[in-house]
Amino acid sequence: MTRVTRREFLATSGTGLGLLATGCAPALKGDFAPKTGRRVVVIGGGWGGATAAKYVRLADPSVEVVLLEPGRRFVSCPFSNLVLSGVRTIDSLTFGYGGLRKHGVRVLHETATAIEPDARRVRVGEGYLQYDRLIVSPGVEFQTEQVEGLAEAGDQVLHAWKAGPQTVMLAERLRAMPEGGVFVLTVPPVAYRCPPGPYERVCQVAWYLKNAKPRAKLIVLDANQNVVSKTALFRAAWQAYPNLEYRASNKVVKVDPGVRQVTTEFGDTVKYDVVNLIPPQRAGTIAVQADLVSADKRWCEVNHVTYESVKHPNVHVIGDSTIGLPVPKSGNIANAMGKISALAVVRLLNGKEPQALAPGNTCYSWVNDKEAIAVVNAYKIDGGKVVQIEQKLTPGQSAQWGQHALGWAASIWNDMLG
């Protein structure tokens, strides 16, 4: 897998279905790409969807795969906290979809607007695509309405929780912050994308401030009662950052960019120079609209072996949008679910019993520019359900785990997109 080149970027707007996806093409109408054989449509070309699309092709090249993803580039959330500290560039985390095309995946840069499970169709604007089975991996959406003032604030208040332009903007604001400034970072209540992610971000911002703006301060307002993941390891790492103030059970319910202030549910106010507000989350919008979510209207329940939705047949949901499995919302898990769901879908299409396969998880977190910590989870299928076999943590932080993190990233990016 290579990073996107200009040539590849141009090529993506050229051939086959891709032509229909370009901005200047006529609007999509009717059955704009009639099915010729058995077809799997994948919604979302992130960690889960890109993997699933590739693995369906690897498992059975006679199955046609169409991937719907509005973004022309894949930007990795894992390692994006290092962009804030300036340890990595966003370009080093940005990849093209050329690798998937080489596997015969038809990548369409479009947004799915609705799912019609009875007709087995995905709507794309005025047109539609037919499928035999559908894999949905739309990631998370922010519950902006849960924080007063957030919707109106627009880009004045950044989440940077989907790697991309916001990540770069937040890094710029951090650089431009006054010497003795205050950076406020808020952590949403569980369940949210990447349990250790906010705390890794705390490390990266604190590391940057310690070196570049030693008089500045980082205040963390956590809606949860304690650090949600790798608690002891993060708390040990934070010993190196006297500029960090961590406040548990401080759920932020209001933001006012006019006076640069957030308010907690107990009415306490905290002033900031730069804020990073990570909002509460739910499944991607398409999953909510398509009635794939449970009664709480937040997350999707699935069969633990096939990832088929418990609500609609032939529709499989993977990645951050799912709930009910004892797994974190991580890229590693989304990748594993992508592979397992792809194998299950192919077996179902071929009239075979799906294999009972469990995912695995490893989350490396960078605690400074070189050292990392990790949590590892192994699982099995027991009575049709995913059950954890074991969880292990690294004994402390070290550059060795940092090296392993780099090895993991090289492999998993290749596994998804190469």
Added chain:
Amino acid sequence: MRTTLAVLVVLAVASGAAAGPLDAPGADKAVVCSACHGPGGQSPSNVMPILAGMPSWYLKKAVQDYAAGRRPSPEMEPYAKQVLQLGVDEIAAYFSGQTRQPAAVRPDAAAVERGRAAAAQCVVCHAASGKGDPGKGIPDITGQPQGYLQSQMLLFKADRRSPGDESLKALKAFFRQIADEQIVDLAAYYSSLR
């Protein structure tokens, strides 16, 4: 000839399926491994060992050592338990059946030459080819990423790989006499061997 072809085509249409790389036995059970060891066990990094083409006896031994906590690794201990759960024989057979490609990071040519000379000390166990001897429990160390080979030799030296294992005591004493710089060269050399 023509009839055979026609029959094949009819069969293919009847079942509707086509064979992909994941049809190899055991491939499905190994899907979680590629997150670190790369697709088909062909690790693209300098850090993670390549599993493609690894003799099954050695993969099985490594998995058993990790699962029992004899060879400490926070990553591999849980995954090794998962492998035992799924059936280590099938997974080992799958990886041993994959063709090993050269490691992605090519070692420095001068280091390879220095390593070639220094490797005289290793042939008694790992053989001139570097392919080892299954009968004596000595692994094939050819074609692994340089960084991985280096890290393992340093772990032996510090008694951090399989600490306290009596059968490896002599090996660790032996590594303690080798300078770290020479370990880099030895890793370069064995990484370059096919």
